[in-house]
Amino acid sequence: MSETAQTMPTRSYLNHPKGLWTWLSTLDHKRIGLMYLYLIMTAFFAGGMLALLVRFELLTPGRELMGADMYNKMFTLHGAIMIFLFIIPSIPAALGNIIMPLMIGARDVAFPKLNLTSWYLYVIGALFMLFSIITGAVDTGWTFYTPYSTSTSTAVISTAFGVFILGFSSIFTGLNFIVTIHKLRAPGMTWFKMPLFVWALYATAILQVLATPVLGITLVLLMAERFAGIGIFDPAMGGDPVLFQHFFWFYSHPAVYIMILPGMGIISEIIAIFSHKKIFGYRAIAYSSLGIAFVSFLVWGHHMFVSGQSELAAGIFSFLTFFVGIPSGIKIFNWLATMYKGQILLKAPMLYAISFLILFSIGGFTGIVLGTLSVDVHLHDTYFVVSHFHYVMMGGTVMALLGGLHLWWPKIWGRMYNERLAAIAAVFVFVGFNVTFFTQFFLGTQGMPRRYYTYLEQYQPLHAMSTHGSWLMAIGFFIMGFYLIHAIFKGKPAGPNPWGALTLEWTTASPPPTENFDKQPLAEHGPYDYDKVVAKPTA
Amino acid sequence: MSNSTDHEHPKHLQHHFTTSEQQQDSAKFGTWLFLLTEILLFGGLFCAYAIYRAWNPELFHNAHVHLNTPLGATNTVVLITSSLTMALSIRAMQLGNKKQTLTFLWCTLALAGAFLVIKYFEYSHKIHLGQLPGKWYTYNGIEGTNPHVFFSIYFLMTGLHGIHVLGGMAVISWMIYRTNRNEFSPAYYTPIEMTGLYWHLVDLIWIFLFPLFYLIG
Amino acid sequence: MSSHSETHQRHILPLGLYLNVFVALLTFTAITVWVSYMDFGVFNLLVAMTVAVVKASLVAMYFMHLRYDNKLYTISFLLSIFLLGVFIILTLFDTLRRDDIYDIKGGTIKPNAAMYDNRPPVDTTGEASAGN
Numbered sequence: 001m002s003e004t005a006q007t008m009p010t011r012s013y014l015n016h017p018k019g020l021w022t023w024l025s026t027l028d029h030k031r032i033g034l035m036y037l038y039l040i041m042t043a044f045f046a047g048g049m050l051a052l053l054v055r056f057e058l059l060t061p062g063r064e065l066m067g068a069d070m071y072n073k074m075f076t077l078h079g080a081i082m083i084f085l086f087i088i089p090s091i092p093a094a095l096g097n098i099i100m101p102l103m104i105g106a107r108d109v110a111f112p113k114l115n116l117t118s119w120y121l122y123v124i125g126a127l128f129m130l131f132s133i134i135t136g137a138v139d140t141g142w143t144f145y146t147p148y149s150t151s152t153s154t155a156v157i158s159t160a161f162g163v164f165i166l167g168f169s170s171i172f173t174g175l176n177f178i179v180t181i182h183k184l185r186a187p188g189m190t191w192f193k194m195p196l197f198v199w200a201l202y203a204t205a206i207l208q209v210l211a212t213p214v215l216g217i218t219l220v221l222l223m224a225e226r227f228a229g230i231g232i233f234d235p236a237m238g239g240d241p242v243l244f245q246h247f248f249w250f251y252s253h254p255a256v257y258i259m260i261l262p263g264m265g266i267i268s269e270i271i272a273i274f275s276h277k278k279i280f281g282y283r284a285i286a287y288s289s290l291g292i293a294f295v296s297f298l299v300w301g302h303h304m305f306v307s308g309q310s311e312l313a314a315g316i317f318s319f320l321t322f323f324v325g326i327p328s329g330i331k332i333f334n335w336l337a338t339m340y341k342g343q344i345l346l347k348a349p350m351l352y353a354i355s356f357l358i359l360f361s362i363g364g365f366t367g368i369v370l371g372t373l374s375v376d377v378h379l380h381d382t383y384f385v386v387s388h389f390h391y392v393m394m395g396g397t398v399m400a401l402l403g404g405l406h407l408w409w410p411k412i413w414g415r416m417y418n419e420r421l422a423a424i425a426a427v428f429v430f431v432g433f434n435v436t437f438f439t440q441f442f443l444g445t446q447g448m449p450r451r452y453y454t455y456l457e458q459y460q461p462l463h464a465m466s467t468h469g470s471w472l473m474a475i476g477f478f479i480m481g482f483y484l485i486h487a488i489f490k491g492k493p494a495g496p497n498p499w500g501a502l503t504l505e506w507t508t509a510s511p512p513p514t515e516n517f518d519k520q521p522l523a524e525h526g527p528y529d530y531d532k533v534v535a536k537p538t539a
Numbered sequence: 540m541s542n543s544t545d546h547e548h549p550k551h552l553q554h555h556f557t558t559s560e561q562q563q564d565s566a567k568f569g570t571w572l573f574l575l576t577e578i579l580l581f582g583g584l585f586c587a588y589a590i591y592r593a594w595n596p597e598l599f600h601n602a603h604v605h606l607n608t609p610l611g612a613t614n615t616v617v618l619i620t621s622s623l624t625m626a627l628s629i630r631a632m633q634l635g636n637k638k639q640t641l642t643f644l645w646c647t648l649a650l651a652g653a654f655l656v657i658k659y660f661e662y663s664h665k666i667h668l669g670q671l672p673g674k675w676y677t678y679n680g681i682e683g684t685n686p687h688v689f690f691s692i693y694f695l696m697t698g699l700h701g702i703h704v705l706g707g708m709a710v711i712s713w714m715i716y717r718t719n720r721n722e723f724s725p726a727y728y729t730p731i732e733m734t735g736l737y738w739h740l741v742d743l744i745w746i747f748l749f750p751l752f753y754l755i756g
Numbered sequence: 757m758s759s760h761s762e763t764h765q766r767h768i769l770p771l772g773l774y775l776n777v778f779v780a781l782l783t784f785t786a787i788t789v790w791v792s793y794m795d796f797g798v799f800n801l802l803v804a805m806t807v808a809v810v811k812a813s814l815v816a817m818y819f820m821h822l823r824y825d826n827k828l829y830t831i832s833f834l835l836s837i838f839l840l841g842v843f844i845i846l847t848l849f850d851t852l853r854r855d856d857i858y859d860i861k862g863g864t865i866k867p868n869a870a871m872y873d874n875r876p877p878v879d880t881t882g883e884a885s886a887g888n
Contacts, residue, residue: 106555107554107555108555109555110555110565110569111565111569112553112555114569171576175569175572175573175576176569178568178572179565179568179569179572182565182568182828183561183564183565183568184555184556184561184565209572209575209576210575210576210579210835210836210839211579212576213576213577213579213580213582213583214579214580214582214583214843216580217580217581217582217583217584218583220699221583221587221695224695225673228672228673228674228675229673229674229675230672230673230674230691230694230695231672231673231674231685231687231688231691232587232591232673232688232691232692237673237674237685237687237688238591238594238595238684238685238687238688239688240590240851242850243587243590243847243851246586246847246850247583247586247587250583250843297839297842297843298842298846300846301846301850308854309850309854310849310850310851310852310853310854310856310857311853311856311857312849312850312853312856313846313847313849313850313853316846316849317846564826567825567829568826568828568829571829571832571833572832574833575832575833575835575836578833578836578837578840579836579839579840582836582840582843582844583843585840585844586840586843586844586847589844589847589848590847590848590851593848593851593852594851608789608792612785612789615785616782616785619778619781619782619785620778622781622815622819623774623775623777623778623819625819626774626818626819627771627774630768630769630771630774633768634768735819735820736820739815739816739819739820742815742819743812743815743816746808746811746812746815747805747808747812749808750788750792750804750805750807750808751804753792754788754789754791754792754800754804755792755800755801
């Protein structure tokens with residue numbers, strides 16, 4: 001595949017300018033994205049460790065490591081860290097920041113200073129959450145439902161405030177991306193010549209800008225309730241605790257699409273490249289991203305079917321929920337059609353893309369199951385829900401994130417990783433994931449409630465199996481961490497385009513120079529014109 | 540990456556933009572997006588208002604008579620006028636008239652201050668009477684269960700709005716400072732324009748707050 | 757080239773237009789205050805909100821230049837209002853119809869219902885003594 005060995009560029013955004021302060025004061029989107037990546041992977045590690053502890057505690061109904069109160073704090077922290085510090089920022093803030101401007105042939109995002117501000121807001125939000133952990137943590141579950149969250153003595157206010165700050169980080173990133181995509185595309189890059197990852201980030205950014213402020217006001221109300229007793233969620237004072245849920249889920253449902261849409265964008269990129277084929281149904285995929293974003297605002301009440309909301313509202317939300325699966329289904333079919341008769345290359349990114357197709361489909365189907373009101377009455381707050389969202393969030397977004405990391409690792413660092421270790425890690429992660437979570441569908445249908453510290457003896461075999469699965473996954477991630485970090489220092493130089501791909505980021509050096517391109521690139525062909533254009537892989 | 544024809548490089552042009560127009564359009568669009576987030580932020584409170592008013596129509600009516608409608612109407616006029624002066628300050632800079640720009644900016648600032656002064660009088664009257672949010676409520680003269688509900692929402696919404704007025708005053712002051720230092724011209728006055736958009740939004744929110752709290756039939 | 761782009765989009769509105777909008781805003785404010793002192797029942801809210809929307813539109817279209825700017829800004833603005841509307845309306849579908857359940861009357865459960873297969877029927881008529 002490669003003719004001559006590549007060499008590393010002497011000067012790139014990584015080594016020039018030098019010095020920690022040049023990083024902390026950088027306005028370069030690639031450096032900002034990389035700094036996000038470090039923090040996000042740290043959060044993933046912390047959240048992952050918490051997951052292992054939670055699963056370990058569930059090995060038997062009795063006490064393994066901790067008491068019930070500590071258990072409540074553990075799963076709350078696992079959820080809060082994974083959602084607010086890892087998964088929501090992960091693809092947009094890390095990969096999106098590094099890659100998107102390169103993909104559209106821009107020099108940077110529209111507002112570089114705002115970008116750095118977003119990063120610092122992330123840091124500050126994370127520090128507040130760290131502070132809350134130290135001062136006793138939170139035991140409400142990541143959803144902070146009232147009335148427990150307004151009355152528990154744990155550190156709700158500092159956690160809520162941390163999340164509030166993190167929300168602004170997300171909003172500003174979204175704002176930045178929308179303007180960047182509108183205004184800074186290369187000459188010739190019309191909307192329908194943009195890579196699908198950019199479409200995905202655009203739809204995500206719309207959600208970030210429009211949905212997150214409602215989370216902001218929700219947290220303000222929660223803090224006001226706790227701090228000043230305004231009574232808005234307290235029935236004794238004429239308030240309504242279910243109102244909190246409406247407020248919370250109006251953001252948090254679109255939030256799950258903030259999590260998955262960028263991942264879907266990555267899958268489009270990977271499948272086109274590693275099928276060496278034009279994406280099937282480009283416009284359908286692009287429009288479906290916007291469709292998902294739009295419909296996602298209409299369905300939040302499906303998290304509240306048994307909360308006490310009116311039957312009328314529940315029925316309406318259930319009806320609308322069925323629509324939200326349609327655009328996702330369109331994407332899956334288009335991806336499969338792309339792969340059909342393609343020259344499939346089973347490199348690591350493609351292994352993760354295929355995992356995504358299988359696992360996200362399972363997650364998506366079970367979402368429709370849960371969206372069916374009558375069925376949800378039985379399944380709400382059981383392990384079925386836990387399994388569903390892990391299938392979409394981990395089997396979906398995390399697999400896509402891993403695929404993206406493996407796809408763009410050579411671009412970011414200029415070096416290739418060990419393909420064999422990557423395949424081994426992928427197998428451990430895939431198998432481990434399914435052992436951990438497929439069992440949980442059965443736990444759920446058999447009635448095992450979520451967030452429970454202990455359980456009836458009859459559930460123990462499945463719980464044990466799930467815990468063992470978590471160990472397999474952990475092994476996979478440790479192998480992955482090892483070879484990815486090793487690659488940074490010792491990997492084979494990748495050259496500009498190790499995969500023979502056609503989007504603009506592959507036309508510049510790996511790693512890129514600070515100014516991204518030596519001269520302004522033009523969008524001369526479409527991003528997936530494998531039938532018309534040949535680009536030889538450089539690694 | 541450089542402009543192919545341009546050798547004069549305007550001072551305000553940032554390096555990742557190719558033309559001044561691209562930069563200014565981006566700034567304007569970015570500002571609008573920020574305003575959308577404010578609409579959704581306040582929107583949550585409007586939703587809470589709608590719900591609680593729908594549940595307690597008589598309470599809202601009984602409670603609202605204790606608000607000072609003349610003062611509220613005055614504040615409405617104050618903010619509308621401040622929107623005018625803000626728009627005129629931008630127009631003045633479009634025409635290159637620095638002195639007029641400054642005059643109108645100062646007027647806007649003064650009117651904003653007047654708004655807050657009037658609110659101060661309204662708030663202190665309520666504090667004095669015990670018409671306070673939630674558990675702090677001690678006033679006796681309003682019929683209906685949970686009369687504090689009205690005041691909880693009133694203080695939350697007007698309070699958040701007041702904070703935004705204060706923030707607006709800070710930004711307007713900064714614009715006065717920068718205008719003074721000749722940073723703006725007919726070719727470049729984007730920051731004042733952005734400030735203006737924000738300030739008009741503050742006015743917009745009050746345009747809805749006023750009838751919803753002070754003019755309940 | 758750059759001097760062209762600098763002036764082309766800066767459409768300067770005539771002073772008279774700003775003043776007219778200002779007077780209109782004051783007039784509508786007066787109207788809405790005046791109407792509030794009369795009792796039109798539920799229409800008071802409708803009138804007040806209509807006037808508010810008119811005033812807001814004037815501020816948005818003229819003071820904020822939406823009428824003369826890129827349509828993208830108007831579309832974005834309306835989109836946010838639409839979503840806010842969805843939020844309020846769907847939530848009201850819940851809060852205003854919570855009491856529907858009290859109007860629902862089901863039939864009695866048949867004594868030979870499958871749910872009683874392993875247990876005796878529950879007395880729903882209240883005649884037998886409570887507590888098993």
